[in-house]
Amino acid sequence: MSYDNELYQQVILDHNRKPKNFHELKNATHKCHGINPLCGDDITVYLDVDEATGVIQDISFTGSGCAISKASTSLMTTFLKGKKVDDSRVVFDEFHKMVLGEFDPEKQEHHLGKLTLFMGIREYPSRTKCASLAWHTMIGALDKKTDEVSTE
Amino acid sequence: MDNAEIMEKSSIDVENIRADFPVLSKQIGGKPFIYLDNGATTQKPQAVIDRVSQFDSEEYGTVRRGSYRLCERSTQLYEEARQKVADFLGAPTKQEIVFTSGTTQSINLVAHSFGRKFVNAGDEVIISNIEHHANTVPWQVLCEEKGAKLKVIPVNDDGELIMEEYDRLLTDKTRIVAVNHVSNVLGTINPVKEITVKAHKAGAKVLIDGAQSMPHMKVDVQDIGCDFYTFSGHKMYAPSGIGGMFGRMEVMETMSPYVTGGDMILQVTLEKTIFAKPPARFEAGTPPITQVIGLGAAIDYLDAIGMDRIFEYEKSLLDYGTRLLQEIDGLRIIGNAADKAAILSIYLESAHPHDIITMLDQDGIALRGGHHCAQPTMIRFGVPATARASMAFYNKFEELDALAESLRKIIKFFS
Ligand SMILES: Cc1ncc(COP(=O)(O)O)c(C=O)c1O
Numbered sequence: 001m002s003y004d005n006e007l008y009q010q011v012i013l014d015h016n017r018k019p020k021n022f023h024e025l026k027n028a029t030h031k032c033h034g035i036n037p038l039c040g041d042d043i044t045v046y047l048d049v050d051e052a053t054g055v056i057q058d059i060s061f062t063g064s065g066c067a068i069s070k071a072s073t074s075l076m077t078t079f080l081k082g083k084k085v086d087d088s089r090v091v092f093d094e095f096h097k098m099v100l101g102e103f104d105p106e107k108q109e110h111h112l113g114k115l116t117l118f119m120g121i122r123e124y125p126s127r128t129k130c131a132s133l134a135w136h137t138m139i140g141a142l143d144k145k146t147d148e149v150s151t152e
Numbered sequence: 153m154d155n156a157e158i159m160e161k162s163s164i165d166v167e168n169i170r171a172d173f174p175v176l177s178k179q180i181g182g183k184p185f186i187y188l189d190n191g192a193t194t195q196k197p198q199a200v201i202d203r204v205s206q207f208d209s210e211e212y213g214t215v216r217r218g219s220y221r222l223c224e225r226s227t228q229l230y231e232e233a234r235q236k237v238a239d240f241l242g243a244p245t246k247q248e249i250v251f252t253s254g255t256t257q258s259i260n261l262v263a264h265s266f267g268r269k270f271v272n273a274g275d276e277v278i279i280s281n282i283e284h285h286a287n288t289v290p291w292q293v294l295c296e297e298k299g300a301k302l303k304v305i306p307v308n309d310d311g312e313l314i315m316e317e318y319d320r321l322l323t324d325k326t327r328i329v330a331v332n333h334v335s336n337v338l339g340t341i342n343p344v345k346e347i348t349v350k351a352h353k354a355g356a357k358v359l360i361d362g363a364q365s366m367p368h369m370k371v372d373v374q375d376i377g378c379d380f381y382t383f384s385g386h387k388m389y390a391p392s393g394i395g396g397m398f399g400r401m402e403v404m405e406t407m408s409p410y411v412t413g414g415d416m417i418l419q420v421t422l423e424k425t426i427f428a429k430p431p432a433r434f435e436a437g438t439p440p441i442t443q444v445i446g447l448g449a450a451i452d453y454l455d456a457i458g459m460d461r462i463f464e465y466e467k468s469l470l471d472y473g474t475r476l477l478q479e480i481d482g483l484r485i486i487g488n489a490a491d492k493a494a495i496l497s498i499y500l501e502s503a504h505p506h507d508i509i510t511m512l513d514q515d516g517i518a519l520r521g522g523h524h525c526a527q528p529t530m531i532r533f534g535v536p537a538t539a540r541a542s543m544a545f546y547n548k549f550e551e552l553d554a555l556a557e558s559l560r561k562i563i564k565f566f567s
Contacts, residue, residue, distance in 0.1 A: 017566075038522060039504075039521075039536075040530070040537045042536070065504065066506040066507050067507045067566065068507070124510065
């Protein structure tokens with residue numbers, strides 16, 4: 001019997017084992033600490049944004065968490081590197097709604113690319129926050145409202 | 153004793169017991185349902201379900217507030233349930249049993265009604281490093297408010313309280329010591345009698361959080377000698393929304409009410425209220441009547457099996473499960489006290505507890521993953537969270553085999 005299911009796809013397992021951009025960013029222009037108090041997921045997202053162009057030149061993260069949160073953060077960093085801040089907000093909105101089951105990339109036009117592989121999460125309401133923590137933290141960093149965001 | 157011998161010696165006919173719990177014969181996604189989250193809450197036997205249903209169908213009425221027959225009858229049944237709790241805990245009188253919504257409310261009641269009155273600036277409260285947040289936060293808040301000091305009994309690497317440290321923490325400023333009887337994360341059975349004797353010598357009162365012990369072992373509050381003993385019905389096969397505490401009468405008599413209103417008074421004029429004696433003083437408002445009746449039925453059910461037999465059988469489950477898990481590479485059991493109840497907190501090098509729980513669920517196995525409302529315990533053991541298997545007398549050895557097999561698969565999957 002195997003565990004092949006919509007949730008733990010191979011890409012997610014790979015990013016969990018070997019996360020990308022998994023380090024601190026020394027010259028970060030933005031950073032934020034995000035926690036999910038229910039699970040204990042705990043990450044920090046760093047961004048280097050070019051103020052003139054609004055382009056995310058570099059993005060990275062550190063911290064610990066479950067496979068879903070780690071893979072989601074890792075994939076987010078690879079996806080957003082080189083993108084514009086305004087575009088990343090659009091993707092945040094679509095991603096957030098997708099994992100809640102309020103946005104269906106199979107039926108609606110979207111900008112999620114391979115991030116749609118997190119669609120399976122909508123079948124696991126107790127795990128949606130694991131996937132969205134990275135994104136909330138990234139937005140928290142961009143908004144510079146607080147030093148810390150929480151899923152609760 | 154090896155695992156074959158442990159099974160051989162089993163003190164309980166588990167298939168008979170399981171037939172009493174309708175939910176246990178359910179399937180989850182085509183697989184048998186394996187329920188190992190009894191530390192969070194327990195399933196209900198048919199006897200409790202039926203008693204609750206019969207009471208609501210035929211005997212339900214308000215309590216303590218009327219003199220027609222239905223009300224007298226329900227009041228009588230309600231008070232009989234109080235007597236059952238008193239007998240179950242070995243309390244001297246039923247007036248020393250207060251009904252609350254559960255452990256959380258009971259501890260808050262004591263922190264408020266005893267704490268606000270008797271803990272002052274410079275005084276000390278002692279808890280341990282392995283308490284549920286319900287037995288941590290109320291004392292933190294109290295100490296902050298009063299300018300008192302919260303002291304914490306440390307634990308060793310096996311999860312046992314370091315009693316020499318406790319001896320040093322106790323002073324003539326200690327007003328109350330609040331510790332659990334059984335840790336909900338580690339399963340450690342704490343030496344509550346010794347803790348109580350020492351606290352009393354120092355002039356402090358003692359609260360024992362019995363949420364995880366009362367459903368699983370024989371408890372005698374007079375033998376322990378504690379001043380308060382708190383519990384939750386939903387963890388002992390009774391409905392949710394009901395629980396309570398034993399409180400020593402001479403201590404409760406000195407305490408002011410926690411919640412005020414109807415039913416807790418002797419006399420009210422617009423100028424002044426005279427409060428009723430305990431337990432009524434601490435039971436303002438209409439209580440969860442049906443739930444109290446259900447609690448009484450759960451106690452009858454447990455008594456019929458016998459708490460000593462339950463403890464012995466669950467101990468054999470623990471020994472069996474411990475042995476199975478110890479053989480798995482990359483698995484750590486957090487909490488290895490010599491004196492331990494049937495709780496196994498699991499940590500895998502390769503998979504986070506939340507991934508473990510989701511995967512186990514796909515095999516029909518229900519465990520809790522997370523910090524179990526005991527973050528200071530997680531910090532002490534250097535883990536963010538654990539996956540916890542907490543057993544009851546309706547669990548089978550075979551279910552632990554299934555758990556071990558699934559865990560092996562999960563380790564492979566994530567490595
Ligand atoms: C040791 C301990 N204390 C207190 C509580 C709180 O109980 P309740 O949520 O029923 O009030 C629990 C339950 O999770 C517990 O395990």
